[in-house]
Amino acid sequence: MKSSVITFPGSNCDRDMDVALKKFGFKNKMVWHDDAELPKSDLVVLPGGFSYGDYLRCGSMASKSKIMKSVMNFANSGGMVMGICNGFQILVETGLVPGVLLRNKYLEFICKNVFVKIKNKKNTYFKNIDNDVLEFHIAHNEGNYFCTKDQLKEIEDNEQVAINYCDKDGKTEEQFNPNGSIKNIAGIFNKEKNVLGMMPHPERMIDPSLSGEDGSLFFNNLINNLK
Amino acid sequence: MTVNEQVAIDHGLKKSEYTKICELLKRTPNITELGIFSAMWNEHCSYKSSRLHLKKLPTKGKQVIQGPGENAGVIDIGDDDAIVFKIESHNHPSFIEPYQGAATGVGGIMRDVFTMGARPIANLNSIHFGSPQHKKTKNLLRGVVHGIGGYGNCMGVPTIAGQTNFDSSYNGNILVNAMTLGLVKKDKIFYSKAAGLNKPVIYVGSKTGRDGIHGASMASASFDEKIEEKKPTVQVGDPFTEKLLLEACLELMAGDSIIAIQDMGAAGLTSSSIEMASKGNLGIEINLNKVPCREAKMTPYEIMLSESQERMLIVLESGKEEQAKKIFDKWNLDFAVIGKTTKSKKIELYFDNDQVADIPVNTLVENSPMYDRKWKKTKLPKKNKIKKEDLKNLKIIDVLKKILANPNVCSKEWIWQQYDHTVMGDTIQKPGGDSGVVRVHGTDKAVAASVDSSAVYCWAHPLTGGKQVVCESFRNLISVGAKPIAITNCLNFGSPENEENMGEFVECVQGIGEAAEYLKFPVVSGNVSFYNQTKDEGIKPTPSIGGVGLIKDYKKMITMDLKEVNNIVLVIGKTEGHVDQSLFARNILDEKNGPPPEINLFNEKNNGETLLKLINNDLVQSAHDISVGGIITAVSKMCIKGNKGINLKKPKYLINEIEYFFAEDQGRYIIEISKKDLKKVTDILNKNAVHFDELGTVNENELFINEKTKVTIDELKTSNTSWLTKYMSK
Numbered sequence: 001m002k003s004s005v006i007t008f009p010g011s012n013c014d015r016d017m018d019v020a021l022k023k024f025g026f027k028n029k030m031v032w033h034d035d036a037e038l039p040k041s042d043l044v045v046l047p048g049g050f051s052y053g054d055y056l057r058c059g060s061m062a063s064k065s066k067i068m069k070s071v072m073n074f075a076n077s078g079g080m081v082m083g084i085c086n087g088f089q090i091l092v093e094t095g096l097v098p099g100v101l102l103r104n105k106y107l108e109f110i111c112k113n114v115f116v117k118i119k120n121k122k123n124t125y126f127k128n129i130d131n132d133v134l135e136f137h138i139a140h141n142e143g144n145y146f147c148t149k150d151q152l153k154e155i156e157d158n159e160q161v162a163i164n165y166c167d168k169d170g171k172t173e174e175q176f177n178p179n180g181s182i183k184n185i186a187g188i189f190n191k192e193k194n195v196l197g198m199m200p201h202p203e204r205m206i207d208p209s210l211s212g213e214d215g216s217l218f219f220n221n222l223i224n225n226l227k
Numbered sequence: 228m229t230v231n232e233q234v235a236i237d238h239g240l241k242k243s244e245y246t247k248i249c250e251l252l253k254r255t256p257n258i259t260e261l262g263i264f265s266a267m268w269n270e271h272c273s274y275k276s277s278r279l280h281l282k283k284l285p286t287k288g289k290q291v292i293q294g295p296g297e298n299a300g301v302i303d304i305g306d307d308d309a310i311v312f313k314i315e316s317h318n319h320p321s322f323i324e325p326y327q328g329a330a331t332g333v334g335g336i337m338r339d340v341f342t343m344g345a346r347p348i349a350n351l352n353s354i355h356f357g358s359p360q361h362k363k364t365k366n367l368l369r370g371v372v373h374g375i376g377g378y379g380n381c382m383g384v385p386t387i388a389g390q391t392n393f394d395s396s397y398n399g400n401i402l403v404n405a406m407t408l409g410l411v412k413k414d415k416i417f418y419s420k421a422a423g424l425n426k427p428v429i430y431v432g433s434k435t436g437r438d439g440i441h442g443a444s445m446a447s448a449s450f451d452e453k454i455e456e457k458k459p460t461v462q463v464g465d466p467f468t469e470k471l472l473l474e475a476c477l478e479l480m481a482g483d484s485i486i487a488i489q490d491m492g493a494a495g496l497t498s499s500s501i502e503m504a505s506k507g508n509l510g511i512e513i514n515l516n517k518v519p520c521r522e523a524k525m526t527p528y529e530i531m532l533s534e535s536q537e538r539m540l541i542v543l544e545s546g547k548e549e550q551a552k553k554i555f556d557k558w559n560l561d562f563a564v565i566g567k568t569t570k571s572k573k574i575e576l577y578f579d580n581d582q583v584a585d586i587p588v589n590t591l592v593e594n595s596p597m598y599d600r601k602w603k604k605t606k607l608p609k610k611n612k613i614k615k616e617d618l619k620n621l622k623i624i625d626v627l628k629k630i631l632a633n634p635n636v637c638s639k640e641w642i643w644q645q646y647d648h649t650v651m652g653d654t655i656q657k658p659g660g661d662s663g664v665v666r667v668h669g670t671d672k673a674v675a676a677s678v679d680s681s682a683v684y685c686w687a688h689p690l691t692g693g694k695q696v697v698c699e700s701f702r703n704l705i706s707v708g709a710k711p712i713a714i715t716n717c718l719n720f721g722s723p724e725n726e727e728n729m730g731e732f733v734e735c736v737q738g739i740g741e742a743a744e745y746l747k748f749p750v751v752s753g754n755v756s757f758y759n760q761t762k763d764e765g766i767k768p769t770p771s772i773g774g775v776g777l778i779k780d781y782k783k784m785i786t787m788d789l790k791e792v793n794n795i796v797l798v799i800g801k802t803e804g805h806v807d808q809s810l811f812a813r814n815i816l817d818e819k820n821g822p823p824p825e826i827n828l829f830n831e832k833n834n835g836e837t838l839l840k841l842i843n844n845d846l847v848q849s850a851h852d853i854s855v856g857g858i859i860t861a862v863s864k865m866c867i868k869g870n871k872g873i874n875l876k877k878p879k880y881l882i883n884e885i886e887y888f889f890a891e892d893q894g895r896y897i898i899e900i901s902k903k904d905l906k907k908v909t910d911i912l913n914k915n916a917v918h919f920d921e922l923g924t925v926n927e928n929e930l931f932i933n934e935k936t937k938v939t940i941d942e943l944k945t946s947n948t949s950w951l952t953k954y955m956s957k
Contacts, residue, residue: 012381019652053468109644111645111648139647141380204649206652207652209781
């Protein structure tokens with residue numbers, strides 16, 4: 001399986017993603033934001049970080065960079081595109097997934113482990129995962145997912161919610177919501193479910209010595225589903 | 228502007244220093260030259276009051292590749308890997324403008340590290356604030372934490388450990404000390420020594436603006452009621468540009484075109500160019516019209532003194548300019564050839580075709596003032612006799628809960644959750660433990676780091692306090708299973724012109740030196756921050772020690788959380804019942820006099836090294852050093868972290884229960900071991916003549932003392948974790 005990780009100026013989880021993808025069997029290539037063409041890929045990842053310093057709005061400048069045209073064409077023709085953290089913010093800015101990401105409710109950066117409940121397993125990302133709840137890790141300042149009522153209805157009707165914040169038993173109550181996201185949304189798909197944007201970082205959970213290993217579950221499952 | 232004595236005094240120079248400048252130049256300096264002298268000769272850059280004493284610190288060791296004098300210290304961690312590290316203060320700016328002050332402190336120290344070719348792999352910080360009740364404390368704390376996070380998070384470098392303290396002596400002068408560790412291959416370390424004639428001098432990074440002019444001078448003076456006016460001297464940080472600068476510099480460093488490189492920190496272009504020239508025994512000629520400027524009509528004076536952030540100066544091999552420029556173009560950074568090295572041994576500046584400065588480099592560096600300031604020795608205070616009736620009415624559990632909720636003991640999760648501590652995917656011990664630990668990427672090795680200070684001990688007796696901080700750093704590294712290698716120190720003190728403050732400095736440095744020498748724990752980098760005072764009131768003497776150690780096999784790392792019910796808990800090291808200057812004495816008995824606990828360097832070394840032996844023989848399940856709050860505080864934290872309880876039993880000593888549990892005797896640790904290993908462990912301890920007590924056994928969820936009093940761990944956890952969150956949400 002071939003993957004590509006895009007490096008924007010200010011990306012800082014690009015290497016971590018490269019390490020994770022390779023660990024689970026991907027042949028990964030790093031792609032520079034100013035390139036015009038994506039290499040042949042089965043999966044494209046927009047990594048975390050602070051692309052262009054996130055100075056205008058998180059992800060907004062990156063969504064206009066040269067490589068993104070090619071990424072959007074790839075996504076629109078059914079290619080698998082995953083945006084993590086800042087990558088999710090970039091996806092939102094391109095319109096590939098609906099909604100926006102606001103500043104965290106308590107106006108503070110949050111770095112900690114969280115639990116997420118898988119809402120939809122009928123897609124290449126989560127199909128065949130045994131667990132319903134995964135322990136992931138978040139590290140962000142703007143992860144407060146928001147959309148209009150109409151959008152929310154559409155998202156729910158189309159089963160576009162990928163994961164919700166919850167407790168270890170899968171309860172998705174407000175108190176387990178770290179950042180104020182509407183309906184505890186931690187990640188969503190596009191309509192076709194080939195594009196996934198999520199705030200948690202599975203690439204930081206791939207080793208028993210780190211914060212946990214549920215990221216390994218996710219990546220192992222993903223590469224098997226792609227085969 | 229004509230220069231005269233008054234202008235010099237307004238620049239923070241002393242009358243005698245101005246006379247010396249005129250003598251050295253054999254003429255009156257012009258305003259640009261005066262600005263350069265004032266920047267190079269202030270306390271912050273010249274170390275004029277401290278140099279004499281810093282010379283006495285041990286700085287060499289088997290694993291030391293580079294000691295003080297470069298951008299940062301470098302130690303050998305085997306297999307051609309080296310760790311570059313340093314701690315630095317950004318106290319004055321952080322008080323005036325907490326967000327930017329703290330942010331640029333973090334930015335500055337990371338630049339010091341990657342200037343040497345190392346990729347930063349971990350950040351730490353030591354921050355001190357005034358009393359929680361003081362009206363400024365909350366906003367300063369919030370601003371500093373946001374600033375540290377804002378910069379470090381954006382850079383993608385994990386903040387893995389730190390320390391936060393509150394004491395009313397910091398009401399008017401907070402401390403923000405930032406530390407960075409970087410990883411480099413031994414043969415790819417870059418230095419700041421220029422070499423060769425007519426080599427191009429290159430400016431890269433951000434454009435120069437008017438921010439931070441006189442920053443270093445501001446940091447070399449006391450505060451008065453006009454500090455608000457000093458806001459423009461605080462630098463403004465742009466972590467995004469620094470991230471680009473980091474990647475661009477490392478890309479350039481992969482080749483062989485750099486002769487010397489120096490970041491523009493305090494005193495900007497002035498100190499960076501002069502340091503490179505001075506170390507290379509060369510001259511440098513700069514055309515200031517070539518310096519990329521952010522604002523129109525900047526004068527030579529402003530360009531030379533600006534402390535705009537995210538800039539570097541490089542001496543390149545001739546002919547490599549185009550190749551280097553391509554890299555900086557790719558990262559959208561400025562790149563300008565602004566001058567060349569010369570044989571004149573002078574710093575020569577040109578602007579609009581006129582020579583605007585012409586100063587022999589040695590007058591700025593070797594001839595800079597050095598003072599042997601008067602200082603006063605601090606006598607060891609007399610021991611207090613604790614009255615039995617003072618202790619009679621105290622209930623251990625109540626006291627313990629108060630101590631666990633004390634601002635200087637309570638959980639700092641509210642702070643470190645705002646720092647990205649897991650980026651780079653190698654953080655194997657997060658903040659909240661004895662040391663932060665990161666793996667050396669792609670290897671079995673890990674590096675542990677901690678930062679410590681003990682201002683109360685240093686204030687009570689600087690010599691003992693100085694030793695203690697080094698020992699505490701040593702213990703924090705050992706507690707996670709790391710072999711201590713070297714330290715960096717950030718020496719925060721009041722005015723060196725005050726005999727008492729100077730005495731505190733001299734004796735703390737002596738203490739640091741003695742302990743570092745004995746423990747073979749040399750000082751490889753650091754900085755001094757004097758004038759932490761408002762009007763006449765100075766801070767408690769606060770040397771911060773950043774320690775670095777190595778774990779050869781990261782799977783052997785130890786954490787402090789209790790692991791398994793029925794395991795045995797031991798105290799390593801002897802408890803004599805020293806209560807003076809303990810948290811218990813100061814906060815519960817309200818007794819602020821008396822000497823700090825004594826340091827016995829032999830025990831310190833022997834206990835620590837023996838514990839490492841136990842750890843390396845896989846005999847230790849968890850470990851934690853005993854510091855403020857004594858045995859019971861330490862063991863409570865282990866319970867809270869592990870969600871386990873303990874049946875505690877005070878050994879049959881002459882001292883009473885309160886003294887045993889709350890005393891702050893030094894050189895002690897708590898360890899958890901399996902029952903089956905008890906004999907092996909005690910044999911090793913006995914063989915090495917290490918005193919130990921059997922403290923108790925691990926249970927499910929209660930702290931049970933002498934089979935009499937008990938409290939649930941949940942209750943202790945609430946005491947420990949709620950104070951800071953509540954305080955900040957009010």
